[in-house]
């Protein structure tokens with residue numbers, strides 16, 4: 001399973017990140033796509049040459065991003081959405097056609113804000129075209145965020161759906177509106193200290209802190225993670241400075257992290273948080289930690305050669 005989160009610091013700088021929960025990795029690294037990289041969109045999309053940094057793999061000289069950010073502070077992450085995602089079988093005339101594998105790259109290469117993406121998506125077809133035979137089409141939905149807001153993009157049997165994500169988190173299936181509505185079941189959960197009460201003649205005292213959030217779901221399923229990470233994100237106090245905001249990002253994501261052994265997939269393999277990654281628009285830095293090495297490694301955009309036209313990895 002996967003979970004993603006967005007927030008801004010007191011100065012309005014965007015922080016955005018995700019957990020990648022799966023049974024295996026794909027050899028993913030930090031991939032930098034410079035502005036002058038010769039991006040050849042799969043169909044009729046235009047390349048508008050924003051530089052992009054993120055986590056992904058390179059296939060056929062094309063960066064396949066799992067999550068990424070561009071030089072304008074626009075970020076995007078893909079999360080599993082099987083059983084719901086249904087892309088077009090073929091390109092559709094008079095629309096901008098985007099292959100599912102290039103969706104994060106196309107968004108980050110092309111736009112400067114969530115508003116611009118949302119406007120463009122009114123005339124976009126997402127096509128079920130694989131990059132090659134080795135990598136089948138991944139059934140995903142996406143969260144796209146900037147310093148102003150976030151949206152969730154779901155392409156299903158009924159076409160394109162773009163939702164305003166006013167809660168600034170996303171997980172997996174079902175559709176975003178179901179997750180959003182389900183939050184109402186938990187609005188009794190608050191982070192305050194419960195006071196002792198009297199039931200008849202008996203005084204009942206809380207065990208300690210945390211009782212006011214009793215009922216928050218602790219299990220790893222997607223709807224439960226959505227509630228948990230939404231609660232964590234909504235209640236985390238504002239922080240000053242890069243260090244404390246990166247801590248906030250990784251701690252918030254850890255509230256929805258998958259520990260090996262908790263949840264087996266259909267093939268019997270356990271899911272685990274293969275990596276947690278995220279972007280700070282304040283310092284233009286990508287951060288990443290893996291399951292086996294929780295050290296948060298910082299990779300600033302300035303580590304790469306922006307004048308080159310070649311894909312670069314770290």
Ligand SMILES: C[C@H](CCC(=O)NCCS(=O)(=O)O)[C@H]1CC[C@H]2[C@@H]3[C@H](O)C[C@@H]4C[C@H](O)CC[C@]4(C)[C@H]3C[C@H](O)[C@]12C
Pocket residue numbers: 001002020021022026057064065066078079080081082101130131135136137138139140172173222265
């Ligand atoms: C498995 C990843 C999603 C993790 C997730 O959401 N897990 C939830 C599990 S569950 O359903 O809720 O059980 C997704 C996110 C991004 C995906 C990758 C990216 O889309 C880039 C390419 C796209 C190619 O078509 C397939 C390989 C691939 C390299 C994808 C492999 C895989 O589908 C990834 C890595």
